[in-house]
Amino acid sequence: xxxxxxxAALSAFCDRARAAPYVTIDTEFLRxxxxxxxxxxxxxxxxxxxxxxxxxxxxxxxVAAGDSLSLAPLAELFRDxxxxxxxxAARQDLEIFWFDVGVLPRPLFDTQVAAMVCGHxxxxxxxxxxxxxxxxxxxxxxRFTDWSRRPLSEAQLAxxxxxxxxxxxxxxxxxxxxxxxxRAQWVAEELELLCLPDTYITRPEDAWKxxxxxxNGGRFLAIVRELARFRENHAQSRDIPRSRVFKDDAxxxxxxxxxxxxxxxxxxxxxxxxxxxxxxxxxxLAAVAAGQATDPHEFPEVEPERxxxxxxPALADLLRVLLKARCETEGVAQxxxxxxxxxxxxxxxxxxxxxxxxxxxxxFGKHALQLCAGxxxxxxxxxxxxxxxxxxxxxxxxxxx
Numbered sequence: 001x002x003x004x005x006x007x008a009a010l011s012a013f014c015d016r017a018r019a020a021p022y023v024t025i026d027t028e029f030l031r032x033x034x035x036x037x038x039x040x041x042x043x044x045x046x047x048x049x050x051x052x053x054x055x056x057x058x059x060x061x062x063v064a065a066g067d068s069l070s071l072a073p074l075a076e077l078f079r080d081x082x083x084x085x086x087x088x089a090a091r092q093d094l095e096i097f098w099f100d101v102g103v104l105p106r107p108l109f110d111t112q113v114a115a116m117v118c119g120h121x122x123x124x125x126x127x128x129x130x131x132x133x134x135x136x137x138x139x140x141x142x143r144f145t146d147w148s149r150r151p152l153s154e155a156q157l158a159x160x161x162x163x164x165x166x167x168x169x170x171x172x173x174x175x176x177x178x179x180x181x182x183r184a185q186w187v188a189e190e191l192e193l194l195c196l197p198d199t200y201i202t203r204p205e206d207a208w209k210x211x212x213x214x215x216n217g218g219r220f221l222a223i224v225r226e227l228a229r230f231r232e233n234h235a236q237s238r239d240i241p242r243s244r245v246f247k248d249d250a251x252x253x254x255x256x257x258x259x260x261x262x263x264x265x266x267x268x269x270x271x272x273x274x275x276x277x278x279x280x281x282x283x284x285l286a287a288v289a290a291g292q293a294t295d296p297h298e299f300p301e302v303e304p305e306r307x308x309x310x311x312x313p314a315l316a317d318l319l320r321v322l323l324k325a326r327c328e329t330e331g332v333a334q335x336x337x338x339x340x341x342x343x344x345x346x347x348x349x350x351x352x353x354x355x356x357x358x359x360x361x362x363x364f365g366k367h368a369l370q371l372c373a374g375x376x377x378x379x380x381x382x383x384x385x386x387x388x389x390x391x392x393x394x395x396x397x398x399x400x401x
Contacts, residue, residue, distance in 0.1 A: 001157060002058045005065035011073040013044070013058055018077055020046045020055075022084035022109070024167040027093045028147040028160055035235045035242070037096045040147035042074070045164040047172075057165050059157060064150055071101050078105040086171045088112050088126045088163075090191075095200040104195050111167065113190045114174040117183050119331030126163065134169040138162055186359040190336070204232035208300060211248050218299035223255040223291030225300050230287040234280065246275050246284075258288055316347035319368055321378055325385040326364045337364050346372065 004010050017023040028041040040063050048054030062069055078085065078101065085105035087093055089112045098104055115124045120132070130136045142159035145152070152160075178184040193199055202210075208228040213221065231245045246254075250270035259265050265276045265284065275281060320343055327334045338346075338355035345353055346368055356365040367387065370376045377388040 001154075001161065002056070003064075003157070004058050004060045004069075006068055007070045007073065010060060010069065010071070013056075014073040014077040016056065017044065017046055018080045018083055020083055022047065022086050022168075022171065023077070024086045024164040024171060025093065025105075026087065026160075026163040026167070027096055028145075029092075029096055030146070030148050031241075033241070035239045036099055037092070038148060039096050039100050041160055043160050043164045045161075045168055047168055055168065057161055059161060063148060075101050075103040078103040081106055084109050086111065086167060088129070088167060088170070089123075090194055091199075094194055098197060098200045104197065106195055108191050108195055109171060109175070109187070110191055110194070111170050111174055113336075114178060114187050116333035116336045117186050117190075118174055118177045118181070119333070122333045122335040124333075126167075129170045130162075130166045133173045134166040136162075136166050136169075138166070183359075189358050202232060202236075204229045204236070207232040211251060213252060216302045218296060219291070219294070220255055221300040221302065222294035222298075223258065223288055224251065226287035226291040226294075227251050227254055227284065230283040234283060244272075245280060246271055250275070254284060254288065255291070258292065259285065260288070261285070311344045311348045313347075315372065316344050318371060318378060319343040319347055321385055322367060322371055322376075322387070323364060325378070325387060326367060330363055332363065343368075 004013060024045045026043045027039060028043075029037040029039050031037040040061075042060035042062070043057070044060070045057035046055040048056070060069070060074075062071070074097075077083065078097070084107050086109045088110065090108065090110045094104055094108075111129060112124060112126075115129055116122065120129065127138045127140075130138050139155070139159055139162070142153075142156045145156050145159070147160075175184075178187060205225075208221070208225040211224055211228055213224060215221075228251065231242055231251065234240075234245050235242045247270065250268065250272075253268060253270050257264065257268070259268070262277070262281055262285075265271060265281055268276070275284070320340070323334055323338055323343065327337060337360055338353075342353055342355045346355065351369075354360060356369070367376060371378075375390050375392075377390050379386045379388050
């Protein structure tokens, strides 16, 4: 087991990785006490000349290395498009690399997304793929390790390394399956969003959109926006979790009560003690005042909720059956194709939806539109739902609902 703690050793490995067709990558991190995830380990593995399972595997330990390790060689590897960077459930790893390395890896392959396209179910876990595709087992004993503490035991390091060694076999099997089915482009379309920096950047002015509210009143939302903006700025600048500033329920209470003095804050049921004084208290009062002073023309605009759409419930139910039938036929996870709210939106007449674009349009969307237009019917043969083309002359006789 090679543990890398110097820039020179990392650079040498990355040079070898750039000569390989792919490298599997995973991270261990903590973020319970910080806004930004604290990177604790990076695990990487290469395929060997005699098969995926025989290649080199390393652990990079930035905690033990301290200032003696620069991740610049990793950035160069991420920029090299001749080597595929393979992850499982990549989003959190990529967020860490964006903030710590400043580069997002290309080309990217996510085995969780690929497994969904290949019919292994919704958001299939790594352990399941290890068992099904790599014929291996993952020791779960070290799952809840505090990865920031040193030294790490051999068992902990072996657990971490298993996240990339089995991944080699999983990647190669899924890549072959995608090539055989002609669906590699489907996965590429799905991963494009993960390769955009905006995916990982939370802008304080937009933080209010993450807060679930029961009221859509303009003044109320203006105060929510200013409180969320302050909280995000404060958490980012001090690298602490949002909840350490104040939680969403406290934010909504503040937006309703509209405190103007420290005495008002002292009566809050939900504010933490440290939020009732000092910088946080001043920030809260300033945010409430800013929200109160917002011009009505600058109130936040709330996107119309799909629950308010005029949904034809019978058509929505038929779309659910159609989705299930198409996904079973094509061996694709339903959750990857369309959500329940997507189906309701289609039934209500919306057409600007992911389910009606790209590979989803070909696999499901065009059938959904045909069903909505009366050009498809659904039947049952034994235990199987069948899709029936409706002749044009029969379309006028179809009724839904």
